[in-house]
Amino acid sequence: MTPASDTARVDTAAVDTAPVDLVLAIADDNLIVAQRLGELISRSPDLEEDIAIANVSLDHLGQARSLYTRAGEIEGRGRDEDDLALGRDERDFRNAVLVEQPNGDFAQTMVRQFFLDAYQVPFYDALSSSTDESLAGIAAKAVKEARYHLERSSSWVVRLGDGTDESHQRTQAAVDTLWRYTGDLHERPAGGETVVNSGVAPDAEPIASTFDATVRSVLADATLDVPEDPYQRLGGRVGTHTEHLGHLLTEMQWLHRTHPGAQW
C-alpha cells in the first residue's frame, strides 16, 4: 500500500465517524448527568427535591436513549443503546467534563444543572433544524424539557445565591469550582466542522453566546460573581476526562459487563 492511499483511507474514516461522535457527545452529556442525578435518589435534602431530581434525571436518560439509538443507526455497526451506554470505555465517552463532576452539596448539584440547562436550551433549539430528521425530532422534543429544567435550576440558583449568607457562600463556591468546566460544553468531537458544514449539527458560536448571556443574567440576579479566572479544562469531547468519570462508569457499567445481556 502506498502512503498516499493510506492517507486517503484515514480521511474517509474521519468523515464517517464525525456524525456518530457528535451524536454520542450529546447522548453522553445526558447519560452521565442522569447517572449523577440518580445518585441523589433517596438522598436529596427533601422529598420534593428528591422527586424533582429523579424526574430531571429521567428526562436526560430518555433523551440519551433516543440519541444512542440514532448514533447506532448512523454508525451502522449494529450497536444498540445498551452497547453504546454500557459497553464503551472512559476514553470513548464524548461528554463535556462538566457533567461528570461530583454532586457535592445541593448548591453544586444545582449550579452544574444550571450550566448544563443554559447550554442545552440554545443547543437543542438549533439542533431542531438539523438536516438529520431524526435528530431534529429528538431535539424539538428535548428543547421543551430543557426549557423547563432551566426554569427550575435558574430559580434555585437565584434562591440560593440571594438567600442566606451560608447559601450564598456555598453557591458562589460551586460557581467558582464548576466554571472552569463550562467551556468544554461548546467543544466538539474531532471532525466537528464537517458535521456543521453538512447541516447535521449547529454552529457552536451562537450557542456559546446565548449560554453566556443566560449565565451572566441569572448569576447577576443571584448576586453571584462570574469567575474572572480564564482557565478552562477542556478535553471531554475527545475522551480526555477528569478523574471522576472512570469511577462513575465503573458503578454504572459493572452489572452489564459482569452479566452481558442480563434481563430483569
Add this chain to the structure above:
Amino acid sequence: MIRPVVDLGELERGLGEIPDPEVPVLTIADLGVLRSVADEGGRIVVTITPTYSGCPAMHHIENRIAEVLDAAEVEGEVRVTFSPAWTTDWISADGRRKLREYGIAPPRTTEVALTIGRRQIACPQCGSTDTETISEFGSTACKALMRCLECREPFDHFKEL
C-alpha cells in the same frame, strides 16, 4: 392469500381506550399519545408518541397495544415517533374535564401559559387561583406539585408542554 378486512376506525377506537398507566383516568386517545392507525399494505402500523422523552409508561403502552392487536387477530407493529413533539394542547376537552374531576389541575393552552406565566393555576378542588408551586415536579414528570392557599389542599398540576 385472502386477508381479513380490518375496520381501521373500530380498531382505532379500541386502541384509543387503553388507559395511561400513570394517569389512569385518561386514555391514550385523550392524551394525544395515539397518533395514527394505518394500513400499510396489509400490515397495521400504530404510531404513538411519548409525552416526555423518558416517559416510563411508553413500554407498557406498547405492550398493551400489541395485546389489543393480538386480540383482534391483526398483524401489526407499534412505531414510536418524536416528531412532531407531543404537546399538552393535544389533550382533548374531554380529557381536561376528566383530569379536573380526578383532582389534577389540567394544562392551560401553551399560548396562555406562555403569556401569563406558570402561576395562576386554578385549584381543582375549590377553583381559587390563589395557589403556589411546591415543586416543579410532582409524582410524574408531566405534573407539578401545587398547594391551594384558599382551601389549603395540595394538588397536582398537569404542566403545559
